[in-house]
Amino acid sequence: MTLTTRRPAWAEAPTPLEQGAKAAVLGAILLAVLFPIYVVVLTSLSPASAVNDAGGLVVVPRGFSFAAYAELFAGGVVTRAVVVSVGVTTVGTAISLATTVLAAYGLSRPGSLLHRPLLFLVLLTFLFGPGMIPSYLLVSSLGMIDSYWSLILPTAVNAFNLVVMRAFFMSIPAEVSDSARVDGAGEWKILTRLVLPMSKGVTAVVGLFYAVGYWNAFFNAVLYINDNAKWPLQLVLRQYVQQGQNISAGSLADTSQASSLPPGLALQMAIVVIALVPVLAMYPFVQRHFTKGVIIGAVKG
Amino acid sequence: MIDHTARTGPGRPEPAPAAPADGAARPRAGRAGRDRPPGKSLRARLRRDWQLLLMTVPALGLLAVFHYTPTLGNVIAFQDYSPYRGFWDSPFVGFDNFYWLLTDTSFWDATLNTLTITVFQLVFYFPLPIALAVLLDSVMSPRLRLFLQTVVYMPHFFSWVLVITLFQQIIGGAGLISQLLRRNGYGGLEIMTDPDAFLLLVTAEVVWKDAGWGTIIFLAALAAINQNLYEAAAADGAGRWRRLWHITLPGLRPVIVLLLILRLGDSLNVGFEQFFLQRDAVGRQAAEVLDTFVYWRTLAVGEWSYGAAAGLVKGMVGLVLILVANKVAHRMGENGIYRRT
Known part of the structure; x- marks a missing residue:
């Protein structure tokens, strides 16, 4: 996408006014995205005095303190929710990537046995969803209510991701696998030794989509997880931050040292940051692949 | 790669080739399928493609259980x-x-x-x-x-x-x-x-x-x-x-x-x-x-x-x-x- 390295000779240089207007608009957009994140991160890292002085969110840094994080990770609701979310995300992404890669490869050779009907079954899921209530009844009749599998298996295969991956596999020249087949390699060997190493970008992108999906999953947990002790992080975020249930009251605080506790707002903002950080951490590594055109065509769907 | 071909292409952007859509019906692919020598028996094709079929089983199994079964469950609407x-x-x-x-x-x-x-x-x-x-x-x-x-x-x-x-x-x-x-x-x-x-x-x-x-x-x-x-x-x-x-x-x-x-x-x-x-x-x-x-x-x-x-x-x-x-x-x-x- 970054094809123009320099202004082409025929294009007129922008006037200072145009240049200024452009900078102002782009600056405003950057501010709109980054400012809320900045304020939240800063407040979560501020000592009690700074939060009290500000009477709310902290905009100007005045000292740093990790008290809120120490408190949240000392055990209790948030620690448990982080463990649940990390576990579900890790196991779920592994299962999703494995099944998706296998099926995408299995469906990447037109003319193979049953290729069209099987592909049709995958594509049909785009057009019609089973509906919330039949899905709930199925999960409950499988005995998966309050099981972590209910957060993984129903959403494990995403047809969109499968099709993206398949399209990429199909763009690899057939000669590559044909020559390996002549040498006697089986499909498994071709996939793991030849095709996957050539598909690191698309695998990273699809993996990111799956991982972000599991990490952010909220409504499945509302439906399928009744036991508060098994809540993933997004539900905790909703309960204690969006709905503002007082987190420092009893649920995690050791009241004997109440005076040294970080203020509620810093705790809340720290939960927001904990929900944010894995996404922020994964994203830049994968982002460069977006621009390589791996998904550009597929985003259409 | 898609980027590259598109850039050197004609003025009107071609529809990106990787659209999910083209799935079943990608013309080139379809022809390639039909061009295979006819008369290959089912057994021969099974021997050739069984590994590919096996690979699709986990994903299609999950879709069958968690997508198609509840779709049938819509009978409760009646x-x-x-x-x-x-x-x-x-x-x-x-x-x-x-x-x-x-x-x-x-x-x-x-x-x-x-x-x-x-x-x-x-x-x-x-x-x-x-x-x-x-x-x-x-x-x-x-x-x-x-x-x-x-x-x-x-x-x-x-x-x-x-x-x-x-x-x-x-x-x-x-x-x-x-x-x-x-x-x-x-x-x-x-x-x-x-x-x-x-x-x-x-x-x-x-x-x-x-x-x-x-x-x-x-x-x-x-x-x-x-x-x-x-x-x-x-x-x-x-x-x-x-x-x-x-x-x-x-x-x-x-x-x-x-x-x-x-x-x-x-x-x-x-x-x-x-x-x-x-x-x-x-x-x-x-x-x-x-x-x-x-x-x-x-x-x-x-x-x-x-x-x-x-x-x-x-x-x-x-x-x-x-x-x-x-x-x-x-x-x-x-x-x-x-x-x-």
């Missing part, structure tokens, strides 16, 4: 289902549930809310990614552009809980701006609890979360526009704005039409979590959409059959809309989400 009796023993009641549903004013309120949000966002959200893409494309420094892209794509990966929490912290009743106003003797903001402002609020949230991500496809289309056209126009004396109007926008037209049609086909879906999470704050009058209707009126109170009927109606109407939208796309000479074989 029953008076109770969990104690189960699928097999619950009595069939024909179209009763559908009758009650279609005479239920709160169902129609939810439908109206859904369609209002769709139309509002078509006008006030849809053009923004196009404008933003044109703006980003005009940034000459590759490094600055990459930085801008990184930042504007990012909110797409945040969960709705997180996005709404961030909005609350900044423009909510106890948020940063409200604090500032109160300290200076004004009242706080009530945008996030005002049913009349709800349409604006949800649209602003969608813009914040997805307008940046939405630029990806337009940036790809912009990169595919033949640069010689610009050069020739500039030589003929066309200024910046005339080039935008006569070259850039026509170049984007196929993608714009496609996305517009797709969005219309998807009119009944405005997203679920965003409304579920904010329904309590503004009340159901403004925030009830079809999906939340299914949840609150039925699942939350155990009216299984009624809810399944509502879900089924939405699914069927949605299916028809997608098929019609796709047909229109073909008529207009564009590629829809799938191609005819």
Whole structure:
């Protein structure tokens, strides 16, 4: 996408006014995205005095303190929710990537046995969803209510991701696998030794989509997880931050040292940051692949 | 790679080759299949392809269990289902549930809310990614552009809980701006609890979360526009704005039409979590959409059959809309989400 390295000779240089207007608009957009994140991160890292002085969110840094994080990770609701979310995300992404890669490869050779009907079954899921209530009844009749599998298996295969991956596999020249087949390699060997190493970008992108999906999953947990002790992080975020249930009251605080506790707002903002950080951490590594055109065509769907 | 071929291609951007659509019907692939020597026996093909078939089993098994089985479970829409009796023993009641549903004013309120949000966002959200893409494309420094892209794509990966929490912290009743106003003797903001402002609020949230991500496809289309056209126009004396109007926008037209049609086909879906999470704050009058209707009126109170009927109606109407939208796309000479074989 970054094809123009320099202004082409025929294009007129922008006037200072145009240049200024452009900078102002782009600056405003950057501010709109980054400012809320900045304020939240800063407040979560501020000592009690700074939060009290500000009477709310902290905009100007005045000292740093990790008290809120120490408190949240000392055990209790948030620690448990982080463990649940990390576990579900890790196991779920592994299962999703494995099944998706296998099926995408299995469906990447037109003319193979049953290729069209099987592909049709995958594509049909785009057009019609089973509906919330039949899905709930199925999960409950499988005995998966309050099981972590209910957060993984129903959403494990995403047809969109499968099709993206398949399209990429199909763009690899057939000669590559044909020559390996002549040498006697089986499909498994071709996939793991030849095709996957050539598909690191698309695998990273699809993996990111799956991982972000599991990490952010909220409504499945509302439906399928009744036991508060098994809540993933997004539900905790909703309960204690969006709905503002007082987190420092009893649920995690050791009241004997109440005076040294970080203020509620810093705790809340720290939960927001904990929900944010894995996404922020994964994203830049994968982002460069977006621009390589791996998904550009597929985003259409 | 896709980028590259597109860039050197003709002036009109070719529909990107990796669209999910082309799945079953990719012409080249189809021909290749038919060109295989005929008369290969089933057994020979099985011997050749059994490994491929085996590889599709886990994914298709999951789809069979978690997608197709519950799809069949929609029969309860025609029953008076109770969990104690189960699928097999619950009595069939024909179209009763559908009758009650279609005479239920709160169902129609939810439908109206859904369609209002769709139309509002078509006008006030849809053009923004196009404008933003044109703006980003005009940034000459590759490094600055990459930085801008990184930042504007990012909110797409945040969960709705997180996005709404961030909005609350900044423009909510106890948020940063409200604090500032109160300290200076004004009242706080009530945008996030005002049913009349709800349409604006949800649209602003969608813009914040997805307008940046939405630029990806337009940036790809912009990169595919033949640069010689610009050069020739500039030589003929066309200024910046005339080039935008006569070259850039026509170049984007196929993608714009496609996305517009797709969005219309998807009119009944405005997203679920965003409304579920904010329904309590503004009340159901403004925030009830079809999906939340299914949840609150039925699942939350155990009216299984009624809810399944509502879900089924939405699914069927949605299916028809997608098929019609796709047909229109073909008529207009564009590629829809799938191609005819």
